[in-house]
Amino acid sequence: MFDFMTWNGQVPGPMIRVRQGDTITLTVRSAASNTRPHSVDMHAVFGTGGGSSATLMPPGGSRREFFKCMYPGAFIYHCAVPNMDEHISRGMFGMIVVEPEDGLPPVDREFYLGQHELYTKEPFGSTGLLQFDYSSMEHEDPNFVLFNGTVGAFTGASALKAKVGETIRVFMVSGGPNLTSSFHPIGNVWKNCWPQGALANAPLHYVQTQSVPPGSCFVGEMELPVPETIKLVDHALTRVARKGLLAEIAVEGQANPGAYRAIS
Ligand SMILES: [Cu+2]
Missing domain, CATH: 2.60.40.420 (Cupredoxins -  blue copper proteins)
Incomplete structure (x- = not known):
């Protein structure tokens, strides 16, 4: 807490x-x-x-x-x-x-995430009411890096949901206050990607990992050709493995062995 x-x-x-x-x-x-x-x-x-x-x-x-x-x-x-x-x-x-004046093109689903870091006196994994820590903030060394203020937000039973064949759009705001996110969808790619959320520009295509500096946003779209669990991460992966940052999108539907299959 x-x-x-x-x-x-x-x-x-x-x-x-x-x-x-x-x-x-x-x-x-x-x-x-x-x-x-x-x-x-x-x-x-x-x-x-x-x-x-x-x-x-x-x-x-x-x-x-x-x-x-x-x-x-x-x-x-x-x-x-x-x-x-x-x-x-x-x-x-x-x-x-x-x-834009003509609006964004329609997609099947949209998701809204915010990444930020939390500076506490207590280490990651502590329970009870945690105390804010000015010293670790001054050193930009947080114990928690989070989506939507929650350890492991949108994972397991709380995962975001989508279906094979859909197109989805992710809006992500990087609050910081200090860390830049290297935003990546594990198991997918940003088919259309607007760095900085700069929608006046043509999107980049098939971007793997996009920097989202503190004080900026990101808009990206994915195709979903196969059933899978996509893990949205900051690819500075210590933040995922040890500081709480993860959001999953559970994509359900028919297998597509022409696109992906395990062999042995
Ligand atoms: Cu205030």
């Missing part, structure tokens, strides 16, 4: 999804039971601090801002108070997707 700081009680924060040209009025509120100030810096926003100056609020406060989504892409939003590294590590990051 850990005392997260969240938007709407989830890590990553809710995906906000709009179209290029849309105008947004955003209202943020901070519970009176909070003890720290918070704000929102959205990388989809032209304006001082990505709106963080307009949204800076004390415990119990609320703020409203207006912005126009003038360019397309998948963008991080995050808290931007002076202790922003701690607040992001505690969970204050999410994604706003500004689709």
Whole structure:
């Protein structure tokens, strides 16, 4: 267990999804039971601090801002108070997707993941309420690296589901605050991949591992020609083997021995 700081009680924060040209009025509120100030810096926003100056609020406060989504892409939003590294590590990051004016092409399923690291006094595997550790954050040496704030998120019975023959899209936001993700689907490949979530550009094709720096996003699509369990990982694999980072997609359907089979 850990005392997260969240938007709407989830890590990553809710995906906000709009179209290029849309105008947004955003209202943020901070519970009176909070003890720290918070704000929102959205990388989809032209304006001082990505709106963080307009949204800076004390415990119990609320703020409203207006912005126009003038360019397309998948963008991080995050808290931007002076202790922003701690607040992001505690969970204050999410994604706003500004689709191009014509929208993204349809796919069969979409998934939303957020990678970030957690700095605790206690080692990986500890139980009970864990304490935040400023020293390991200063050394950028976390004990936990997580998808969606959970050790082994979306694994086993909680795996994400898809079917052979479908096309799926993965949105991933890299909160950091410090580590770059080397994002790879074990057993598959990013057929279409938008580094940085930069949807104004043509996608790259058949990308194996894509860097997703902290403070950025990723959009990738996969074909599913065979039944398998795809493991979404950061290919800096110590983070998978020893720090808790893993999400699985269980792909069910007919075997496709012309594409893949075990021989002996
Ligand atoms: Cu905050």
